[in-house]
Amino acid sequence: MSLLDRLSRRGDPHSLAAPYALDALEPAERVRFEKHLRSCARCTAEVRDLAEDAVRLAWSTAAPAPAALRDRVMAAVRTTPQEPAPREPARARATQL
Template sequence: MTAELHTLTGAYAVDAVPEEEAAAFQRHLRGCPACGQEVRELRETAARLGASLTTVPPPRLREATLTRVAQTRQWPPLVAAVRRTQSTKKPPVRIALWGAAAAAVGALVFGLATTSTEPGAGPAQRQLASVNSVLTAPDASTVKGAEPGTTTVVTSRSQGKVVILAGDLPPLAPGKEYQVWLIGASGVHSAGLLASDGPHRTRPVLAELPGGIDRVGITAEPAGGSRTPSTPAVAMIPLA
């Protein structure tokens, strides 16, 4: 049971754990500093992800909703209440929790909007769905870098993907951009540029995770990025 509780950090961080499992996990947290730290970092990651991808509904949405409510007659359900006489079997913890975690993160970010990977979904929604899949993966591993900045890296080896969220990095000189690098036995691979999303924060970077990668670095490069790092790293985060 203890080994399985270690896998619930992602779901617990977004309040997607059923009451009984939540109580058991809270008892587990009292004696497991590693899980406690991972929960705190995942909550911070989810909050920053929500802040970076949030959208404001158009003003006409409120007016249209109130108009429809005023025109729609409200009726109570035409069914009798049924008292449950026997307990039902719960679905397996992993199947139920990770699906719930995905829904919770999506709700956190978009409010009334839903996360979708269907062809009609916008780029932001598809990006969120992919990021969310990594954050809530059963094998998701979270590492928070040391100063400077507040860089958080979440990896899922089973999905072969990594999410990088960086903030509070030193100001850049004109004509410079921060670039993320995946470093390891297979070489140095660019994961993309850090796009600003307001003061002291950047948009999440989602990248494929090649085999043998054990570090994530961030350097200041000329605008548009470089083929290989050209300056010393301002942040270097070892992966778990």
């Protein structure tokens, strides 16, 4: 049994704030927690803070690519044999338009 299953089985909706902020709840749990959020200022504030922290963590790990990376990738693309694209029947192409 997963941690999330154990938390939700306890019946304490407050324990679902972190998984909710990380979009890790099942649809039924999400609906139940969103109903709880309408009347719980504590969980609303916790979800807001956790979501902001998740964004900060994501941005803190982002780093600009090295300057020569694009050139190296393009050089590798030019020298790497590519498989031809599969041919689609004309009928299939016409229905996609």
